[in-house]
Amino acid sequence: MRFMRIAGVIMLCCSLTIACTGCWDQTELNRSSLVTGMALEPGDHMKYKVTFEVVNALETDPNKGGKGGTPTAVFSKEGNSIAEATQKINENLERMILISHIRVIIIDERLARKGINQFIDVLQRNRYIREDVLVLVGKGSKASDFLKTVYARGQYAGYKIQLQVETYRKVYGGIPRSHLYDVAQALLTEGRVLLLGAISITGDVEKSESLDAIKTVYPAAVVRMAGAAVFRGDKLIGFLSNEHTRMVMLASDYVNNTLFAIPGPDVNPSNPGAIAVQFYHMHSHMHVKMDGNTPKVRVVVEGDGKITSIDENIKLSTIQGFEKVEAMTRDYVNEQMLKTVSYVQKKFGVDVFGFGQHYYRYHFRKFKPFAQNWDSYFVKAEVKVDSNFTLRRPDLKTQKVMKDGIGP
């Protein structure tokens, strides 16, 4: 009983002391601002220029309506390290910034070419930055410009870009997974180079900065997906197109859902008919072995899908019809895949597919001697693609809606 009383008194004293002095970590929401996007580019006077997209919360609330101001404001600061520039942002901004809700980090192309290793650490070490934040490379324009594109619904650019990247990857697969932890993983693991998503801008950024841009049907500037940025080590060496990126992702089993438009059987150059095949469940795996110093890779792609459109009349009520389309898809995908492989081998000479990683994981001891110089072996790799597609159903029609003709 006595101890209880003492404990009570101590507790009381503590809570009083705390209540009188405390609340050290408190950051009130109405005294701070959310940051949804971050752009990194080389500074004019200092090493880096960091641009934040800061949300003006009142304007985003449809019920309160706000005062017709912009939902976001963009602030930039230069510094010799990212952390320094971040801390100095309050030279311009009155509120504390909450960086825990950053959705995208856009790295300027110029900065990426110099290497990302020197500044990526601050992003990985900081616990407020999410591990699944998107790290993208801005192609062609200044990184800060991406945060200045607004359109009618995309209230804040950061959120819009994130959603766009995710949706695009989900339905088409033309952009690599490029979360912050993917960066760490790619930089750490053996036998695979870093691929980051690339985005570019079409249209006029100058016009898009103003709110008037929201009021038009045709947005003044739009952020578009631009495939993948290929790195050697931590330095950007080039970009892959969307189509190539899709093939790379397909080989490494990151594509689930996609659509192939296959040139029709009798290609007529003036009017090439096409067959569209939609796949819902795609899987791939690879087998890597070394034949002397040449890696021999077999990529197996499997898919389960349906036929979405055919411009030629192939009878889909027959087994042969399906088999024909399946065979065409197979040939097309194999051809595209091989094209991509040889393109990457010739143009970049780095293993974006992760053949080396696979070999490292499954044949650790055999991989060891090649680990140092894997990319030079990758260039010589002989790749064979086996694909196996199953088309399940032809949607609502069994053949193209056209007259069969009655006469002979």
Place this chain on the structure above:
Amino acid sequence: MNTENQNAIGEDPYGLENVKKQFDQVFGNTADLAVVSVNVGQYKGLLCYLTTMTNTDFIIDHVLNDLALSEQKEPMGKEETFHLLETIHYAVLKHETLQSMDTVMDKIVLGKAAIFIDGFQKVLVLEVRTLNSRSIEEPSTQNVVRGPKEGFTESADTNMSLIRRRFNNVNLRFERFELGYKTHTAVYIAYLNGDVDEHILKQVRDKLNNSHIDSLFDSAKIEELLHSKNKGVILFPTVYNSERPDAICSHMINRRIAVLVDGSPFVLIVPSLFSDFFKSPEDEYQWSLIGAFARCLRYFAFILSLIVPALYIAVTSYHQELVPTILLTSIAAQREGIPFPASIEILLMEITFEILREAGTRMPRLVGPTISIVGALVLGEAAVQAGVVSNINVIVVSMTAISGFVAPIYTFGSKVRFFRFGMIIMASVIGLYGLVLGCCLLMVQLTRIESFGVPYVSLFSRWDKRRTT
């Protein structure tokens, strides 16, 4: 023996004059004391009772008529007369024979009638109590949709009969205690002999016997008495109370002891465990899955009522990273322009709610609705409109309030809210860490409590199920 007594008539304390005098001395000139001279057989006698405690009609019909012994023609001795009354005329009435004046007085206070025969040293005390109490009604606190609608009343006799009727079992025991040295209130403990733990029974008896209270008007005081105080500051009730006989009986089946207090419709149950306070009698009358679901819901609501406001504070002013972005922007938009920090805002609204609730229970029933109108419209709506508090705050506070009312036992919910305030303070000082520490303290507290030596919270051993297997 008889002759000796008659000789010493002057000093005989049982002489009628002396008896009257003694009554005057003890009761003073209280208006409701009736000391009536009657004939008992061929002797003079006195009939004494309190008019407020007895049923006068009953006395006239059943006591006075028989007293004259008119059919007895032959003269007989006092002893024989007394014996005749005791064994034949009043045999069906509950009666007892007393020899000491003091105890007679005490019995009269309890609403009994005493019959004196002039100079005879035995006094016949008859049970002529009036049952002038509230009839059995539906209980007002624990309502059920399905199940018995009887509720306990203020009369312990009625209550005992309500329990007895549910147990046609010779093992049901009632033990009588008298508590309060000014009120002499009857307190009964009821239990199933053989099922109940002797240790616990002994503790309950000791506690009742060794109480030093002066008055007892409701079982709440006994509740305090039985509350185990030896294990720290206790904010959780360890004594269950109910107005429902079925609830009490179902607990007694589970090896509990019931405590009935005359004058209180709330019957207590000891020992009570944490889980008892989340059971409603209705759970047993429904499909078991529905009962289990309702119970889970109650636990969940209990946890919600404790931590929701604290969690809100911790998350919005310390750990914004835990909130989904869209939700956070929406909260931020609402908090824009609110003058107070989130913690002050919540405390403000919580205290307002407590005041409203206090006002609501104390107000006369007719004025009650006014409170809710003022509370809901003026405070809730207007405060948000005026920008003093945010919408989300009102949601949080009302959610907490509703969850707090889910507990089937009122006293439980009303005690637990103190923890809520503690949590709010902890969370507003050191965020989630404080909240978790608060939860730790709560759990430590819960597990430390013992109710009559039975662990209050024990996940893996059920005390009340042990012996039935």
Place this chain on the structure above:
Amino acid sequence: MVPSKTNAVDMFAMQLVFLLSTSIIFGTPSVVPDSWLVGIIAFFPACLFIVIYGAMLSSQKNLGLYPLLEKAWGKVVGRGFVLIYATYFLYIAARNIRDMIELIMSALLRMSPVPVLTTLFVLIIAYATLGGIQAIARFASLVLCIVLAMLFMLAVLLMFSSSIILEQMLPFLSKGIGPVVQSAFQHSIWFPYGEIIVFLVFQQELGGAKGFRRVTLYAFLSACFILSITDLIQVWTLGIEGKKYSSFALLDAARLINIANIITRMDAVIALIIIFGTLLKCSVFLFACAEGLTHIFKGQQGKYNFPLALLAGAFSILVTRNSAEHMIEGLKYVIYTLHIPLQLVVPLLTLLLLRIRYRKGEST
């Protein structure tokens, strides 16, 4: 008061939470690639502890650790050992508090002063110990449910956010079995398994040698299983390489949870598990320490709890300067200078002495 014996399940829960609490996040050092294997390998030598401690208990009619020491070594030396053990328990408690505070400071808070956080925590520990070992055991069973539920939830959520990639645990045994076995013997059997010695103190209340052997074996098995699973989850989500560089791997794994952008950032849940677990572990240590002091100085039970708790709190802050020093001290020096002598050598010698001094049948 009915002398209610703690039931076996509560007892098991107490030991399991005790084993899991801090080791779930600090347990297996990530110096070797296949750290999940370390836990499994360490389990077998760890069972040796059960044998030794069980033999100690059964040799003297289930006396607690402190009376046993006195019996074996004589009054003076025995008391010296009791003091050493009490200090040892207090020190481990302090280290555990420090572990937890490190986690809190890097996962939940950043500016709050550490002494305040520690003080609040140790006061709750002291309060928990006042209820006696039974109350602690009941508390443990609550904590166990929470911890298991949270871990399960974590695994399911990671699965749903498709962060679990089984391939990431390859290459398997890239450096051979050698380092794995070495790490098991260097770290894992001493911490957490060896720390079970603290339960010898309460054996009189907890069921004696027979109960101890059975319950502890089950607790070791479950702990081994759960620790390996959590380790595997870490490897599956972070990859072997990612896990290596992470200061709190499980925390980092939890950060990867993202379900439709709604359920994100579950690292707070991990912090919660750790706080609960550490609270229990420290309560057990503190209670054992207080028992030791009561045993020697014959004070009233509960007299030392609050001062000792504050002392542990103060130690936890003063013991090392930064996290690196803390880790190195824990992984190297503590094991060789404290764990091995006090968990293995002294008990073995005690057992030997007991066997010599009290032959079969002579023990009274």
